[in-house]
Amino acid sequence: MTLSTQFLTMLSMIGMGSLFGAMFDTYQRFLNRPKQKAWIVFINDILFWVIQALIIFYTLFIVNSGELRFYIFIALLCGFAAYQALLKGIYLRLLEIGIQSVIAIYNFIRKMIQLLIYKPIVGLIQLLIVIILALGRGLLTLVKFVYKVLLFILKVILFPLQKTVLLFWKLLPKSLKKTVEKLYNKTAGNLKEIMNYINKWRDKWKRKKE
Numbered sequence: 001m002t003l004s005t006q007f008l009t010m011l012s013m014i015g016m017g018s019l020f021g022a023m024f025d026t027y028q029r030f031l032n033r034p035k036q037k038a039w040i041v042f043i044n045d046i047l048f049w050v051i052q053a054l055i056i057f058y059t060l061f062i063v064n065s066g067e068l069r070f071y072i073f074i075a076l077l078c079g080f081a082a083y084q085a086l087l088k089g090i091y092l093r094l095l096e097i098g099i100q101s102v103i104a105i106y107n108f109i110r111k112m113i114q115l116l117i118y119k120p121i122v123g124l125i126q127l128l129i130v131i132i133l134a135l136g137r138g139l140l141t142l143v144k145f146v147y148k149v150l151l152f153i154l155k156v157i158l159f160p161l162q163k164t165v166l167l168f169w170k171l172l173p174k175s176l177k178k179t180v181e182k183l184y185n186k187t188a189g190n191l192k193e194i195m196n197y198i199n200k201w202r203d204k205w206k207r208k209k210e
Contacts, residue, residue, distance in 0.1 A: 005064050010075045012063045016056050017079020022091050023052060029095060 027048050033041055060072065083091075 006069075006071075009060070009064045009069075009072065012059055013056075013072050013075035014079035014082070016059055017076040017081075018083040018087065019079075020052055020056070020076070021080045021083035021088065024048075025088065025092060026095060029092075029099070 027044075031041065031044060036044075056076070060068075
């Protein structure tokens, strides 16, 4: 490797060491180890170290085609130490400010959605339900009123008609009354036979289905 390539490799690895420190603190902040199960922490740790190794190797591959030298590990340690000594406190404060800002923005957006979209829609649905219930009750009341009016009208019409029919029936001769009664009884008997016949076939049909 040329001297410029070695110098660029050193600077890159120092930067990657500092970046690793920042990534490690970010990982620790979001993992919340005490509240996680041991196997979840174990899997996350393995994935974290694998990803960090791939990032460092990819950077090294871009800078010097992936050639490993002893000073590369020294540069990584120097970068990590520099981060721990100089940048860790500032980064953690900035990270916390960023997290709290995102949480505040999320809560603001959620409240705005509830205020401008969710609550109006729920209120509109509730209003429609109230209107439908009111219309239903009003329609039911109207139907009951019309039924009572029709029933009253029928009573008013049928009462004189009933009295007229009874009076007419009393004025009829006995021979005619007997003829009418026979005709009525015969008709009723025929209707009864027809209904019995229908019920008989219906029972047979039900038994065939069973």
